[in-house]
Amino acid sequence: MEEKFIKAFKEALELEDRTIDLTDTFRDYEEWDSLGHLSLIAILDEEFGVVIEQAEFNKLSTVGELMVEVKKRMV
Amino acid sequence: MAFQYIPNIAVKGMAACVPKKVEDNRELTLFETEDDRNKFIQATGILKRHTVKGSDLCASDLCFQAAETLLAEIGWERSEIGFLIFVSQTPDYIFPATACILQNRLGLSQECYAMDISLGCSGWVYGLSTIASLLSSSVNMKKGLLLVGDTTTITKSPKDKSTYPLFGDAGTATAVQYEEGSIGLKIHAATDGSSHKAIMIPDGGFRNFFSRDSLVEHEIEPGIVRNSLQSILDGPGVFTFGITKAPKSISSVLEYFDIKIDAVDYLVLHQANKMMNEKIRKKLKIEPEKVPYSLPEYGNTSSSSIPLTMVSQLCDPLRLRHNVIVACGFGVGLSWASVILETNKIVCPPVIEI
Numbered sequence: 001m002e003e004k005f006i007k008a009f010k011e012a013l014e015l016e017d018r019t020i021d022l023t024d025t026f027r028d029y030e031e032w033d034s035l036g037h038l039s040l041i042a043i044l045d046e047e048f049g050v051v052i053e054q055a056e057f058n059k060l061s062t063v064g065e066l067m068v069e070v071k072k073r074m075v
Numbered sequence: 076m077a078f079q080y081i082p083n084i085a086v087k088g089m090a091a092c093v094p095k096k097v098e099d100n101r102e103l104t105l106f107e108t109e110d111d112r113n114k115f116i117q118a119t120g121i122l123k124r125h126t127v128k129g130s131d132l133c134a135s136d137l138c139f140q141a142a143e144t145l146l147a148e149i150g151w152e153r154s155e156i157g158f159l160i161f162v163s164q165t166p167d168y169i170f171p172a173t174a175c176i177l178q179n180r181l182g183l184s185q186e187c188y189a190m191d192i193s194l195g196c197s198g199w200v201y202g203l204s205t206i207a208s209l210l211s212s213s214v215n216m217k218k219g220l221l222l223v224g225d226t227t228t229i230t231k232s233p234k235d236k237s238t239y240p241l242f243g244d245a246g247t248a249t250a251v252q253y254e255e256g257s258i259g260l261k262i263h264a265a266t267d268g269s270s271h272k273a274i275m276i277p278d279g280g281f282r283n284f285f286s287r288d289s290l291v292e293h294e295i296e297p298g299i300v301r302n303s304l305q306s307i308l309d310g311p312g313v314f315t316f317g318i319t320k321a322p323k324s325i326s327s328v329l330e331y332f333d334i335k336i337d338a339v340d341y342l343v344l345h346q347a348n349k350m351m352n353e354k355i356r357k358k359l360k361i362e363p364e365k366v367p368y369s370l371p372e373y374g375n376t377s378s379s380s381i382p383l384t385m386v387s388q389l390c391d392p393l394r395l396r397h398n399v400i401v402a403c404g405f406g407v408g409l410s411w412a413s414v415i416l417e418t419n420k421i422v423c424p425p426v427i428e429i
Contacts, residue, residue: 034237035118037311042318042354051319054273054312 005067008047012040022064048074078331082259084207088250088422089393090145091386092137093125093243093373095428098228100124105236107298115240120349124243124374125428126228132429134163135173137246138222139180140429145248146181149422153182157216159189160206162198162223162378164407165230166191177222188216195274196345196406197264198378199223200414203251204262210253221249225377230276232301234292238308241348243374247382250422257417263328264412265320273312274407278303313406317351321405322358324413329401334415336361338399341389345404346370346380355403380404386426393423 010016013029013036026032044050050073052060060066100121106112116122127133138161146153159181161174174189183189188209194201199221206219224246231238278289289303301307321344329336342361344352346369356366367388369380376383381402385393392398397419405411 034310035114038118038314038350041311041315042350045318045354051315054270054309054315057311057315 001071002067004047005070008043009040009063009066012036012043020063022062022067024063025061026063026066027061044070050074076327077264078328079204079208079262079264080259080332081204081207081211081262083253083255083257084210084259085252085254085257086249086416086418086421087252088145088149089247089382089386090141090424090427091245091247091379091383092141092144092427092429093245093383094127094130094132094137096126096129098124098126100240103240105233105239105298115236118348118350119241120368120370121241121374122371124228125245127226127244128228132226133167134165134224134226134244134246135161135167135177137226137244137429138224138248139177139246140427141224141246141248142177142181142220142222144424144427145250145422148424149250151218151250154184155216155218156183156220157187157213158206158209158219159183159187160192160202160219160221161190162192162194162202162221163225164193164195164377165226181220194408194410195225195377196347196380197404197408197410197412199247199249199381200262200402200404200412201264201410203249203260203414203416204264204412206251207260210251213253217253219251221251223247223249223378223382225379227306227377230306232305234300235305236298237310238306241308241375243376245373245376245379245383247379247386249382261328261332261415262412263324263331265324265410267316267409270312270316270409272307273309273316273409274307276304276306313347314351316409317347317405318354318358320411321355321403324405324411325359325401325403328413328415332415339401340365340392340398341400342366343381343384343389343400343402345406346373346375346384347406348375378404383426386423390423390425393418393421395420
């Protein structure tokens with residue numbers, strides 16, 4: 001799960017050639033912008049069947065927190 | 076879930092009108108870098124947009140022209156039109172209702188039921204549902220005009236990259252008739268007012284009356300500067316909403332009325348942006364050939380996007396053939412609705428520019 005999640009996450013934000021850490025605050029990435037955000041929403045839906053409501057998403061700050069939230073919502 | 080079945084109703088003709096003036100997103104200086112601009116265009120699919128800026132055109136003027144062109148071709152007597160619905164969030168005045176003004180301008184009888192509906196992206200489907208219901212309950216008047224249009228480019232801050240490059244202006248007219256034996260309309264409609272702030276103009280209504288402060292510009296983030304009379308758009312929130320609710324609404328109405336998706340000739344989606352619409356299309360597993368886009372040429376035209384897409388992209392099939400069409404509008408409100416309709420060789424003049 002972690003590997004699949006990181007791969008999807010990197011793809012959404014075009015971070016493929018970077019090392020990322022679960023403790024990273026994803027909004028601090030230089031690559032984080034509104035289109036990246038939309039790609040992330042789309043890819044989480046596509047790969048994991050998970051759509052996180054905006055209000056809930058706004059409470060998440062690290063890559064790890066996002067992963068835990070996705071895992072929690074997977075059936 | 077709110078489902079409707081309104082039999083004996085037929086769409087007999089459609090027309091659309093856009094302002095002549097075009098803004099090209101490829102020439103916009105709003106983005107920080109050229110790369111940002113290209114990414115935006117690629118993701119949204121929006122190359123150009125028509126705008127009323129620099130003219131004194133209102134949504135009602137665009138709808139008026141569409142209606143005149145449609146009436147000239149369809150051969151209805153104006154005295155036969157018993158119902159006029161104007162759907163828009165950019166009316167002429169706070170009051171009176173623009174539909175009343177249009178009744179007079181179009182030379183319709185004073186014996187005409189006329190009213191405005193304030194909805195955006197879902198507005199054409201809601202308008203169709205309303206006018207069809209009215210026609211169904213009418214004792215003597217069998218014809219109605221549904222005028223749907225918006226000039227939202229006026230409501231976007233030119234300093235807001237999250238809204239400005241997305242929107243275009245258009246006005247449309249749809250001729251709807253009560254006709255025994257017609258298949259009619261099958262509709263699903265829904266609302267989520269908890270997210271009403273996702274797309275809104277905060278000031279200038281009666282909750283936050285216009286004041287001097289309304290004109291003060293705020294920098295929300297770099298590249299997003301607007302005042303309180305200009306439109307807010309929570310992109311990610313609306314994206315999440317669209318990719319969840321639209322496919323569910325479409326599937327539910329097809330399922331409820333037991334219609335296979337393969338039997339659908341065209342799926343006409345509200346033209347939000349390409350990324351969102353493609354997500355919706357893929358979720359429904361519909362071939363790209365069945366899902367027309369007017370986004371590249373016209374952008375997101377709010378309430379007019381479904382009829383404008385039909386007129387600009389499906390003119391030939393609409394004129395020449397019988398079609399099973401599913402249309403889904405979703406957005407401001409938040410409000411969404413889907414309709415299954417059948418058209419049979421309807422009147423459909425090419426898009427008018429004024």
